[in-house]
Amino acid sequence: MSTYITIMDFKGIIRRRKGIFLVTFLMIILIVSAIAVYLPPIYSAEATIVIENQEIPEEYVKSTITTYVNERLHNIEQRVMSRDKLMEIIHTYGLYPEMDSTAEMVDKMRKAIQLRPIDIQISDKQSGRQMMITTAFILSYEGSDPVSVEKVTNLLADLFIKEDKQAREQMAGTTTGFFEKELKGLKQEVLRHEKKISEFKIENIEKLPGSTTINLQAISRLELDLDRIDTRVQTLRQKKILFQGQIANTEALMPVMTEDGKMASNPSERLKYLRLQLIRLQASLLPKHPDIKALKNEIAELEAQVGETDASVEKIRLLVSLQSQLAQSQAKLGKTHPDVVRLSKEVEILSNEVDQLGMAKIITQISDEKPDNPAYMNLKTQILITEEEIKAAYSERKKIEEKLEDYRKKLEMVPLVEEEYNKLTMDYENAKHKYNEILNKLLTAKISREMDMGQSGERFTITEQAVIPEAPSKPDRIKIILLGIVLGLGTGIALAALKEGLDHSVKSADDIESITGVPVIGTISIFNPRIKKESIG
Amino acid sequence: MNKLLQAMDKVRKSEHASPIRFDEQRIEREFSTLGTFIGKESSPNREVQVKYSKTKVQTNDPKILKKNKILSINDDDRETTNQLRYLRTQVLDKLKAIGGNSLLITSANSYEGKTFTSINLGVSIAKEFDKTVLIIDADLRKSSHNHCVFSKDFFDLDVDKGLVDYLEGNAEIPEILINPGIPKLTLIPSGKPTPNAAELLNSAKMQEMMAEIKKRYPSDRLIIVDGPPLIQYPDPIILSRFVDGVLLIVEAEKTSSEDLRKVIANLKDIPIIGTVLNKNKG
Numbered sequence: 001m002s003t004y005i006t007i008m009d010f011k012g013i014i015r016r017r018k019g020i021f022l023v024t025f026l027m028i029i030l031i032v033s034a035i036a037v038y039l040p041p042i043y044s045a046e047a048t049i050v051i052e053n054q055e056i057p058e059e060y061v062k063s064t065i066t067t068y069v070n071e072r073l074h075n076i077e078q079r080v081m082s083r084d085k086l087m088e089i090i091h092t093y094g095l096y097p098e099m100d101s102t103a104e105m106v107d108k109m110r111k112a113i114q115l116r117p118i119d120i121q122i123s124d125k126q127s128g129r130q131m132m133i134t135t136a137f138i139l140s141y142e143g144s145d146p147v148s149v150e151k152v153t154n155l156l157a158d159l160f161i162k163e164d165k166q167a168r169e170q171m172a173g174t175t176t177g178f179f180e181k182e183l184k185g186l187k188q189e190v191l192r193h194e195k196k197i198s199e200f201k202i203e204n205i206e207k208l209p210g211s212t213t214i215n216l217q218a219i220s221r222l223e224l225d226l227d228r229i230d231t232r233v234q235t236l237r238q239k240k241i242l243f244q245g246q247i248a249n250t251e252a253l254m255p256v257m258t259e260d261g262k263m264a265s266n267p268s269e270r271l272k273y274l275r276l277q278l279i280r281l282q283a284s285l286l287p288k289h290p291d292i293k294a295l296k297n298e299i300a301e302l303e304a305q306v307g308e309t310d311a312s313v314e315k316i317r318l319l320v321s322l323q324s325q326l327a328q329s330q331a332k333l334g335k336t337h338p339d340v341v342r343l344s345k346e347v348e349i350l351s352n353e354v355d356q357l358g359m360a361k362i363i364t365q366i367s368d369e370k371p372d373n374p375a376y377m378n379l380k381t382q383i384l385i386t387e388e389e390i391k392a393a394y395s396e397r398k399k400i401e402e403k404l405e406d407y408r409k410k411l412e413m414v415p416l417v418e419e420e421y422n423k424l425t426m427d428y429e430n431a432k433h434k435y436n437e438i439l440n441k442l443l444t445a446k447i448s449r450e451m452d453m454g455q456s457g458e459r460f461t462i463t464e465q466a467v468i469p470e471a472p473s474k475p476d477r478i479k480i481i482l483l484g485i486v487l488g489l490g491t492g493i494a495l496a497a498l499k500e501g502l503d504h505s506v507k508s509a510d511d512i513e514s515i516t517g518v519p520v521i522g523t524i525s526i527f528n529p530r531i532k533k534e535s536i537g
Numbered sequence: 538m539n540k541l542l543q544a545m546d547k548v549r550k551s552e553h554a555s556p557i558r559f560d561e562q563r564i565e566r567e568f569s570t571l572g573t574f575i576g577k578e579s580s581p582n583r584e585v586q587v588k589y590s591k592t593k594v595q596t597n598d599p600k601i602l603k604k605n606k607i608l609s610i611n612d613d614d615r616e617t618t619n620q621l622r623y624l625r626t627q628v629l630d631k632l633k634a635i636g637g638n639s640l641l642i643t644s645a646n647s648y649e650g651k652t653f654t655s656i657n658l659g660v661s662i663a664k665e666f667d668k669t670v671l672i673i674d675a676d677l678r679k680s681s682h683n684h685c686v687f688s689k690d691f692f693d694l695d696v697d698k699g700l701v702d703y704l705e706g707n708a709e710i711p712e713i714l715i716n717p718g719i720p721k722l723t724l725i726p727s728g729k730p731t732p733n734a735a736e737l738l739n740s741a742k743m744q745e746m747m748a749e750i751k752k753r754y755p756s757d758r759l760i761i762v763d764g765p766p767l768i769q770y771p772d773p774i775i776l777s778r779f780v781d782g783v784l785l786i787v788e789a790e791k792t793s794s795e796d797l798r799k800v801i802a803n804l805k806d807i808p809i810i811g812t813v814l815n816k817n818k819g
């Protein structure tokens with residue numbers, strides 16, 4: 001046989017194999033056409049669900065939903081395609097009456113439902129990279145009854161929307177729920193800190209840094225008061241001394257005039273005089289001086305006469321005059337002058353005595369006596385008043401001093417209290433800050449939730465409802481027949497080729513000669529006597 | 538079963554076949570022809586002739602012959618007739634070249650056209666050349682269902698005695714000769730099929746007959762032996778001993794190359810004058 005196929009060979013092949021080819025071809029076409037004709041019609045309905053983007057820009061409100069659309073779609077599909085949901089639909093519409101196993105029905109329904117995402121290519125705003133995003137998807141369902149197909153498809157589409165909403169709500173709720181719980185704990189914390197601070201404040205109200213100025217003001221005011229009282233006391237004292245001086249010069253009793261124009265000296269007057277005389281002499285003479293002895297004797301006699309008398313007024317009066325004399329002499333003669341020395345000694349003794357006398361003695365003495373001189377009495381009253389005033393001023397001063405001390409103590413406590421207070425405040429502020437932070441987050445999450453749950457977030461919307469299909473979508477009979485033709489052609493050719501390949505028969509004179517080596521001396525064509533050949537037994 | 542079928546076949550055939558006529562004149566003429574094959578002398582012998590007068594001479598309707606694919610008697614179908622003419626010339630040339638006058642026609646399997654070629658070749662030569670032709674149907678098997686019976690299927694002849702009868706000693710040569718109504722053409726039908734064909738063909742009687750026939754006027758006589766298929770039976774090898782050459786028939790798109798190789802191997806030492814591609818469809 002030749003290694004290449006000539007046109008003649010090809011013609012021969014066609015002639016030999018057209019039979020088997022045609023038979024196979026026609027048989028397959030026949031079978032496929034029969035299948036195409038007898039396949040039951042299947043109707044399909046489609047609903048388009050668009051994934052609407054978030055309407056509010058991401059910069060303003062961030063969605064709480066962080067999963068990808070495809071992922072979410074998958075989850076929702078899983079939920080919609082659940083056995084229970086499908087069984088419910090199957091029961092409602094009486095689908096698949098020919099089946100009795102529920103598992104089979106659900107299986108069939110799952111296969112009849114299809115989700116076809118519609119992807120578009122976009123370039124990412126940030127990176128500029130090309131990427132595919134799902135903008136919508138087509139939900140289709142197919143079955144033998146066009147009316148129920150439409151209904152089921154729309155029901156399924158609604159289910160998708162519902163499930164999506166639920167899923168979004170749930171997801172948004174999780175976020176806000178988390179923040180709310182967190183916030184509750186933080187609020188308690190803040191309240192606890194607040195209570196602590198207020199308790200502390202109540203406890204340390206005046207030691208708080210805020211009251212420092214008040215305290216200082218109070219202190220300075222009190223100090224001023226103190227000063228004032230001091231000056232008053234001073235004035236009162238001088239006043240009193242003045243009154244005492246005056247009273248010293250005033251006889252408590254009306255003086256009795258003697259015939260020599262002098263006032264008749266009564267024993268007590270005489271005693272007073274003698275005593276002063278004694279002081280004067282004591283300054284210049286020794287105590288054993290006869291004059292002093294004589295004076296002392298006389299005094300003792302007189303004292304026995306008049307009883308206990310007092311020369312204090314006279315003494316004070318004398319002291320004042322001596323003091324002024326001393327001052328004058330000192331200025332005039334200098335300190336070392338014998339007169340000055342004598343004077344100062346006198347003043348010293350006298351002032352000692354005056355000091356020993358004390359105020360009480362003076363008062364008792366004054367009151368003890370029954371003076372009858374109105375001027376004296378007036379003065380005595382004045383002194384008493386002044387004394388009372390001094391007393392009052394002293395007690396006032398004491399009170400103010402106590403107050404001052406108190407304030408000072410408070411002022412000392414301030415830094416310590418402040419430290420404690422600051423610590424408490426800081427804790428409070430921290431808690432409050434945290435609380436505010438979470439509160440802000442919660443508010444954001446709430447807004448996001450509003451958006452996600454409402455009509456502004458990313459969501460699914462049915463843009464095209466399913467309609468009752470007018471013509472069956474399956475089977476595509478023409479396609480099946482065309483497929484049959486192709487299949488028939490293929491199989492026919494394949495079978496013909498196989499047959500030709502398996503055929504080892506001699507086909508030409510050349511074949512014979514190459515095999516036998518004997519020349520072909522004749523070729524007789526097949527002779528067909530137009531009359532039909534009789535069958536031969 | 539088989540007999541019943543044959544009977545039915547006969548009835549059917551007789552409806553189509555024209556009745557056998559006995560034409561005295563024709564018988565007369567043919568006797569002389571036959572005598573050239575059978576008679577011991579070249580001149581016609583009356584006694585012999587009388588003896589042979591029992592041989593049936595049957596004429597056939599040419600249309601029926603045509604229907605049975607004997608083409609050479611008329612030239613209607615140009616292509617096949619021309620092909621046969623060419624083959625005839627070739628065969629005669631080859632025989633002349635080897636100086637022979639006898640030919641065995643065989644093939645690998647049955648139904649490939651041995652008988653068809655034998656008869657058409659014989660008829661063609663008898664008709665157009667000044668040669669007498671004897672066709673011997675040496676296919677004594679005829680067991681396969683699609684085998685065509687030489688005389689009956691091609692010539693619509695009903696014969697009761699054939700080669701088998703002669704070889705078995707039940708008939709003499711003149712009894713089995715038959716003229717199909719074509720001048721210068723004589724047939725020896727096979728007779729009823731036999732299972733021991735090989736022994737019969739291998740017998741002395743066969744050799745005797747063949748030697749006898751071949752020796753008569755070798756130049757203007759042609760003996761065509763239509764043999765059985767070679768793959769199945771050893772008969773053609775036996776027959777090849779009695780002939781000068783073998784003509785191998787190959788059926789286009791049927792005979793496998795393997796079979797052809799086997800045939801060639803079997804005919805290794807036997808002169809093959811040529812091969813014929815029969816039933817060519819291209």
Ligand SMILES: Nc1ncnc2c1ncn2[C@@H]1O[C@H](COP(=O)(O)OP(=O)(O)O)[C@@H](O)[C@H]1O
Nearest residue numbers: 525526527606647648649650651652653685816
């Ligand atoms: N060239 C041909 N054209 C048409 N038919 C043919 C041809 N050769 C043979 N035949 C038919 O084929 C069949 C078998 O032929 P036959 O000669 O009986 O085969 P064989 O003798 O080899 O068994 C017969 O019916 C015959 O008519």
Ligand SMILES: [Mg+2]
Nearest residue numbers: 651652676685
């Ligand atoms: Mg035959």
